Amino acid sequence: xxxxxxxxxxxxxxxxxxxxxxxxxxxxxxxxxxxxxxxxxxxxxxxxxxxxxxxxxxxxxxxxxxxxxxxxxxxxxxxxxxxxxxxxxxxxxxxxxxxxxxxxxxxxxxx
Amino acid sequence: xxxxxxxxxxxxxxxxxxxxxxxxxxxxxxxxxxxxxxxxxxxxxxxxxxxxxxxxxxxxxxxxxxxxxxxxxxxxxxxxxxxxxxxxxxxxxxxxxxxxxxxxxxxxxxxxxx
Numbered sequence: 322x323x324x325x326x327x328x329x330x331x332x333x334x335x336x337x338x339x340x341x342x343x344x345x346x347x348x349x350x351x352x353x354x355x356x357x358x359x360x361x362x363x364x365x366x367x368x369x370x371x372x373x374x375x376x377x378x379x380x381x382x383x384x385x386x387x388x389x390x391x392x393x394x395x396x397x398x399x400x401x402x403x404x405x406x407x408x409x410x411x412x413x414x415x416x417x418x419x420x421x422x423x424x425x426x427x428x429x430x431x432x
Numbered sequence: 433x434x435x436x437x438x439x440x441x442x443x444x445x446x447x448x449x450x451x452x453x454x455x456x457x458x459x460x461x462x463x464x465x466x467x468x469x470x471x472x473x474x475x476x477x478x479x480x481x482x483x484x485x486x487x488x489x490x491x492x493x494x495x496x497x498x499x500x501x502x503x504x505x506x507x508x509x510x511x512x513x514x515x516x517x518x519x520x521x522x523x524x525x526x527x528x529x530x531x532x533x534x535x536x537x538x539x540x541x542x543x544x545x546x
Contacts (some may be wrong), residue, residue, distance in 0.1 A: 361542075411474075
């Protein structure tokens, strides 16, 4: 079963705009991570936020976590065409370090 | 993808045939994972290794899938016999000792079963 579910499934924006993707999960988590996957490639780790954190920044990325709502959001500011990819949230819970992935958001940034 | 090589990158077989995938981390990493990613979905864990031992293979269809880790480094995943629904990308990932909870993925092997 999938822990995280992303919303929207697909997002299309113009270059320079901000992109926001949301992730909801079902059980208590240790941390939540976001990964990017370009077409035909493996996943690349973007950012990790722990359950006791509420917000984290990395370059043009901003991640928030609301454990009371079991949700997270990923904001990409000033988007570029190169940001076009699928974005997945993944959570770890319990003693296992296994990642349980959502179904992803396909982001298209138009030049 | 840095640090995790996978081969082959693409494989096309007919149903009921056998296929094997290889994962070659450039250096030894204690924890190694195999995932199956069906088109349009997120990766699903198949098996987790810690050194040579299996930590979790609860989602591995053991009647047809098998995996092993050689000397705690390289790993192989085999499907015998393949079914149409096995068409997917098979991803290998490793975990660095200094950055647990963060996984580094290889480029994957895209399998098409006809």
